[in-house]
Amino acid sequence: MTINEVKAIVSSSSALEVVKAAIERAKADRAHALLELMEERALIRAGEIDEKLNNGIDAGSLAGVPFIAKDNFLTFGSHTTAAAKILENFEAPFQSEAIERLEAAGAICIAKANLDAFAHGGSTENSAFGPTTNPHDSTRVAGGSSGGSAAAVALDIVPFALGTDTGGSIREPASFTGVVGLKPTYGAVSRYGVVAMASSTDVIGPLTHTVEDAKLVMDVIAGKDTKDSTTIENPYDVSATEVKKVGVIKEWLSDGVADDVKSSILRTLDTLKSDGYEVDEVSLPILQYALAVYYIIVPAEVASNLARYDGIRYGVRPGTTTNLASVYSETRNHGFMPENKRRILIGNYVLSSGYYDAYFRQAAKVRTLLTNAMNEALETYDVLVGPTVPTVAFKLGENTRDPLSMYLADQMTVSASLTGMPAVSVPVESDGLPVGFQIIGARGSDTTVMAFASVIEGASV
Ligand code: GLN
Numbered sequence: 461m462t463i464n465e466v467k468a469i470v471s472s473s474s475a476l477e478v479v480k481a482a483i484e485r486a487k488a489d490r491a492h493a494l495l496e497l498m499e500e501r502a503l504i505r506a507g508e509i510d511e512k513l514n515n516g517i518d519a520g521s522l523a524g525v526p527f528i529a530k531d532n533f534l535t536f537g538s539h540t541t542a543a544a545k546i547l548e549n550f551e552a553p554f555q556s557e558a559i560e561r562l563e564a565a566g567a568i569c570i571a572k573a574n575l576d577a578f579a580h581g582g583s584t585e586n587s588a589f590g591p592t593t594n595p596h597d598s599t600r601v602a603g604g605s606s607g608g609s610a611a612a613v614a615l616d617i618v619p620f621a622l623g624t625d626t627g628g629s630i631r632e633p634a635s636f637t638g639v640v641g642l643k644p645t646y647g648a649v650s651r652y653g654v655v656a657m658a659s660s661t662d663v664i665g666p667l668t669h670t671v672e673d674a675k676l677v678m679d680v681i682a683g684k685d686t687k688d689s690t691t692i693e694n695p696y697d698v699s700a701t702e703v704k705k706v707g708v709i710k711e712w713l714s715d716g717v718a719d720d721v722k723s724s725i726l727r728t729l730d731t732l733k734s735d736g737y738e739v740d741e742v743s744l745p746i747l748q749y750a751l752a753v754y755y756i757i758v759p760a761e762v763a764s765n766l767a768r769y770d771g772i773r774y775g776v777r778p779g780t781t782t783n784l785a786s787v788y789s790e791t792r793n794h795g796f797m798p799e800n801k802r803r804i805l806i807g808n809y810v811l812s813s814g815y816y817d818a819y820f821r822q823a824a825k826v827r828t829l830l831t832n833a834m835n836e837a838l839e840t841y842d843v844l845v846g847p848t849v850p851t852v853a854f855k856l857g858e859n860t861r862d863p864l865s866m867y868l869a870d871q872m873t874v875s876a877s878l879t880g881m882p883a884v885s886v887p888v889e890s891d892g893l894p895v896g897f898q899i900i901g902a903r904g905s906d907t908t909v910m911a912f913a914s915v916i917e918g919a920s921v
Contacts, residue, residue: 463619463673466525475513475524479506479568482526485617486571491593491602493611494528494571501537502526502570509566520566522680527562528612528621530605531572532579532655535559542655543587544577546775546795556653557688558622558664558681565680570618573608577797578766579624579657581605582632582869585860586799593856595637596893600853603633606667610637613667620668620677626657627754628848628873630665631885635848635896638887640913641667642674645903646880647692649678650685658761659690661877671886671913678906695882695904700911706732707742707841712872718851724895725847728888731919742841746833747875749826754874755867756810756823762800763807769795802863831879838902843912847872848885848896872898882906886916 461469470478479502486497512519529535532542534552541547559569576586584592584607592607594600595614602611606623610633613621623630625643634641642665649664656662666677675696683694708729713722733739771777771791779790796804810819837844849869859866876883880903885896897916901909 461616461619462670463522463525463668463676466619467523470524475506475509475568476503478524479503479526479570482570482618485615489612489615489617491595491598491611491615492590493573493592493602493608493615493617495531495541495543495574495589495608496538496572498535498537498570498572502568505563505568509568520564521676522562523566525567526570526618527567528571528573528609528618529559529569530575530609530621530623532575532624533559533622534653535569535572538572540572540655542578543575543589544795544797544800545588546769546791548776550774552653554653557650557685559653561681567680571612573606573612573621575608576605576799578655578762578800579605579626579629580762580797580799580803582628582866583854583859584608584633585856586797588797591856594853597853600855600893601636603636603849603853605629607633609667610634610639610641613637613639613669620666620673623665623667624654624657625663625665625877626661627758627877628870630667631848631873631883631896631898632869634667634885635887636853636894638894639667639669640671640674640887640917641665641885641896642678642910643876643883644678644682644906645692645695645882647690648682648695648882648906650688650691652685652687656765658758659765660761661758661880671884671910671917674884675910692904695906698904698907700907701842701905703737703842703908703912703915705738705740705841707740707837707844709747709844709846710741710743711745711747712846716850717847720852720891721847721850721895724888724890725897728897728916728919735919740841742837742844744833744837746826746830750830750875750878751867751871753823753826753830754870754878755806756819757827757878759803759807760811760820761807762803763811766800766804799863827878830875834875834879834881835902842901843909844900846898848898849873852890852893852895876900879903882909884909884913886913888916
């Protein structure tokens with residue numbers, strides 16, 4: 461159901477009935493999309509919304525609409541674990557800004573969704589609480605790290621879910637589960653109260669059934685916030701410019717792309733051409749370095765952001781020792797997943813003296829070259845397009861033994877992250893499992909990207 465369909469039910473019955481029904485669907489979660497229900501708080505809030513509605517008081521643009529948040533958003537009425545043992549018992553003392561804004565607009569959070577611990581991963585198999593499976597095929601992954609959020613929407617438990625995207629974590633699971641996933645321009649949404657992964661690329665965005673719904677959510681959550689100094693003026697307030705020229709990224713339709721993905725994308729491009737769009741191939745050789753740059757810069761920022769989980773300020777303290785060094789090591793050994801540890805180690809390595817120049821500084825320079833090349837292409841083309849991921853959803857366990865094969869799934873998503881550009885994944889017609897079509901625009905061109913996403917959505921119905 462879309463947001464407007466749910467709103468229609470709220471007005472013909474009540475927020476309480478709508479929320480109760482969503483909670484029942486959440487209890488039947490067959491994909492392990494969810495980690496914790498927020499039944500008590502959700503029902504109380506639904507009652508409050510109904511009271512407002514019954515008294516003719518404006519209850520907000522999303523009054524009574526249930527939603528689900530990835531479990532790295534701080535919320536009242538549940539734990540916030542980031543799917544890691546180290547935060548297993550953590551109850552947030554305040555709520556994230558995005559949740560606060562949604563609540564102020566009348567939306568009701570009913571549950572917290574599964575993720576790769578600390579959002580490190582692309583399959584939700586790195587969750588300390590077990591993987592989320594794909595609603596279209598339970599032997600396959602839902603993608604990650606916002607796999608629970610994507611699966612919850614795909615299962616139609618709620619019309620929208622919140623995710624975070626640092627290198628593809630909204631777009632990749634959207635692609636694998638057949639929903640719309642939007643990573644807005646960097647800074648479009650306040651990250652206050654969201655567990656940090658890599659601060660120079662972390663963004664918040666919605667997973668929805670339709671492009672229109674993604675816009676409805678952004679209208680509520682986007683915009684400046686004094687509590688997050690990286691926030692910008694709301695790019696969703698700016699009107700869209702008409703897309704005429706579409707640049708298809710050549711490197712993303714080459715040999716490494718699975719045939720089923722390629723044929724879906726090519727079919728969509730044919731429709732665009734016959735609808736009169738100018739569709740050209742554009743080659744950006746620098747893209748071959750994007751993944752390497754990402755897997756240097758992001759672990760460096762992860763190492764810094766995760767230093768606070770020491771068993772003293774944050775985190776369970778499993779051992780009995782009072783020796784400082786062993787408190788740290790026991791807490792971290794127990795509380796982090798292997799992938800978290802790997803990133804902390806790589807991050808500290810690339811930042812350490814002697815290696816900083818060879819790795820981090822080089823990566824930062826190539827990041828600038830990547831930004832320049834993409835900006836230049838976006839002077840000629842209104843949007844850049846291609847697949848979201850090179851394959852359809854892979855099998856559970858298929859990539860868990862080899863981190864590099866897991867990282868390769870990110871090769872088409874990390875560039876928009878490193879450059880701060882808006883990017884959306886829209887499902888397009890496929891012969892079997894869902895395929896996502898990715899649209900990238902210049903920083904701040906979110907409404908243009910979204911308007912074009914609606915065209916793609918319409919082209920593939
Ligand atoms: N899969 C990517 C990674 O593992 C992206 C994660 C994310 O966006 N949070 O880093």
